[in-house]
Amino acid sequence: GAVVSQHPSWVICKSGTSVKIECRSLDFQATTMFWYRQFPKQSLMLMATSNEGSKATYEQGVEKDKFLINHASLTLSTLTVTSAHPEDSSFYICSARWAGGTGELFFGEGSRLTVL
Amino acid sequence: KNQVEQSPQSLIILEGKNCTLQCNYTVSPFSNLRWYKQDTGRGPVSLTIMTFSENTKSNGRYTATLDADTKQSSLHITASQLSDSASYICVVTLFGANNLFFGTGTRLTVIP
Secondary structure, X not given: OOOEEEEOOEEXXXXXXXXXXXXXXXXXXXXXXXXXXXXXXXXXXXEEEEEOOOOOEEOOOOOOOOEEEEEEXXXXXXXXEOOOOHHHOEEEEEEEEEOOOOOOEEEOOOEEEEEO | OOXXXXXXXXXXXXXXXXXXXXXXXXXOOEEEEEEEXXXXXXXXXXXXXXXXXOOEEEEOOEEEEXXXXXXXEEEEEOOOOHHHOEEXXXXXXXXXXXXXXXXXXXXXXXXX
């Protein structure tokens, strides 16, 4: 089946630093990728929708200058958490939508961010 | 307002028993409905995807049903196993758009 890879799977950083998370669709092209945030025992919260070659669309309440999203190719999207603070600690998950067929949605394994 | 509601919020069952999870939605126009399984600390994995014309779809011990008229879906798990312990998420897609609506999930715990 289709695979979406996220890297890193976990990261610990100091407050004030920036962290980049990559999301790659390994064996299919994804015109659209989504970024989510998930707190413990809660459901996924959509942060933004990323379309290849254009600016991301952010959900209400998500700071676009805080969470920078780049979707430079059909197989790669990146999320950069800028000037991270402890409250940014969370589980970040991406998904990629297959450009063909039913537009099936495949999720990455997630990246756990801990900001000290 | 487009919403997806799941019930129950959590469920504990004995190994070997069956269970049914519910998903009600108000998303319109409807494109498709997906059920995902999410293990703790992992990304969601697709179980089924159903379009408007499909009433039932199976994936091993998982069987999903869809009633597009009443806007209800269910996920039935047969002969549960300990490895079925996870969160099950219902996701509904808006027709003609990238908009996805997530349910809050049902946390299933299977005990020996």
